[in-house]
Amino acid sequence: MGCGELKIRSYDVQVHRAGVEDLERRCEVGPTERVLCIDTMGDPICRIRNSPMCKMLVAELGSELVGVIQGSIKLATVHKPPKNIAKLGYVLGLRIAPLHRRKGIGSRLVLELEKWFIANDVDYAYMATEKDNEASVNLFINKLGYANFRTPAILVNPVDHRALRLSSKTEVAKLKVEEAEFLYRKFMTSTEFFPDDIGNILRNKLSLGTWVAYPRGESWDDFGSDGKVLPRSWAMLSVWNSGELFKLRLGKAPLSCFLYTKSSILIDKIFPCFKLPAIPDFLSPFGFYFMYGVHHEGSLSGKLVQHLCQFVHNMATKSKDCKVIVTEVGGKDILRLHIPYWKSLSCPEDLWCIKTLKNEENAIHQLPKAPPTTTSLFVDPREV
Ligand SMILES: CC(C)(COP(=O)(O)OP(=O)(O)OC[C@H]1O[C@@H](n2cnc3c(N)ncnc32)[C@H](O)[C@@H]1OP(=O)(O)O)[C@@H](O)C(=O)NCCC(=O)NCCS
Secondary structure, eight states, X not given: OOOTTEEEEEOOHHHHXXXXXXXXXXXXXXXXXXXXXEEOTXXXXXXXXXXXXXXXXXXXXXXXXXXXXXXXXXXXXXXXXXXXXXXXXXXXXXXXXGGGTTSSHHHHHHHHHHHHHHHTTOSEEEEEEETTOHHHHIIIIIITOOEEEEOOEEEEEEOOSSOOOOOTTXXXXXXXXXXXXXXXXXXXXXXXXXXXXXXXXXXXXXXXXXEEEEETTOOOOOTTXXXXXXXXXXXXXXXXXXXGXXXXXXXXXXXXXXXXXXXXXXXXXXXXXXXXXXXXXXXXXXXXXXXXXXXXXXXXXXXXXXXXXXXXXXXHHTSSSEXXXXXXXXXXXXXXXXXXXXXXXXXXXXXXXXXXXXXXXXXXXXXXXXOOSSSOBOOOGGGO
């Protein structure tokens, strides 16, 4: 196309808010069987506003807003120490108005965002997409030179309004932020994509806390200092209240899921005494918790992770609108065996693609070709 009249600008809340929200509503992301959609509740930039640096660009044709893209920048682990930290630029929220697709606007927006990354000394740009979003995969991999990088799994579990019974054999304790930061730096620094500013995440008001679980009877009362003997098995995770930022709602759910939701609401109303697992009402916007920084050590730690997930579930039952608990784990991470989730709501292979933005030959710029250094992956709650 002749893109002569196309203008790319920085997002201005006064001018572009309504247009971006409208575009988001009109754009279906990915394949028709996609289940959950995002509702930004009047704040289209909410998904990136907690990142250390962020930018949103819009594309305009005359007075019409036809495209949008978001990006954020942070420092994170990409290799094993000592040369392990790189500057990463995350690309998200690319949307082009349906009538203006295949005119090169999506590519232009990504390239403009990459310019901002390069101006800020970013080593790699990366993005995540559903594996079967053909348009997005072709755009990033075939057209713009991104490489297929990792395929973590997004696990989604509904919150039943009844609390689960927790095993009395396990102790759960809430950590202070300094204790949590100490443990994360001690045990997860070499995990891929571990954010250098973990303390900022833990201190953010959306972070509800970090908990550890360990077998009852073992003592562990000073989490924050080195030289202490830890229980033989233990697990930890943190919880981020994503529902404070934006809501999810059911999009084009498979018919079976839709019917199950509808009928279970009815069943719950008519036959509460049946005690069927109550399925939340996914038809109206709802909030969710994101579990991040899930780590475990020791032979019993799988059960402890499970226990922590149940603990978080029970916490969620007390929240007004938290209807699902979401987490994302490395594709080959055995954690997925211990984290409860519903297959029909989850995504088994979220495709992460990466591109080197510097033409340097040193090891840190060979990441796209490198195999994972660990099976685990740190998914930053600010990038959900
Ligand atoms: C994905 C999307 C952003 C592409 O935007 P676009 O402006 O149409 O992309 P471009 O015109 O720059 O296309 C560049 C290349 O991407 C690929 N591509 C784009 N749309 C495609 C489609 N529907 N099917 C297959 N390939 C496609 C092609 O390789 C294309 O190059 P070509 O036109 O020379 O063949 C747009 O389809 C969209 O908004 N989709 C809904 C939201 C979404 O899925 N966003 C991505 C989330 S990560």
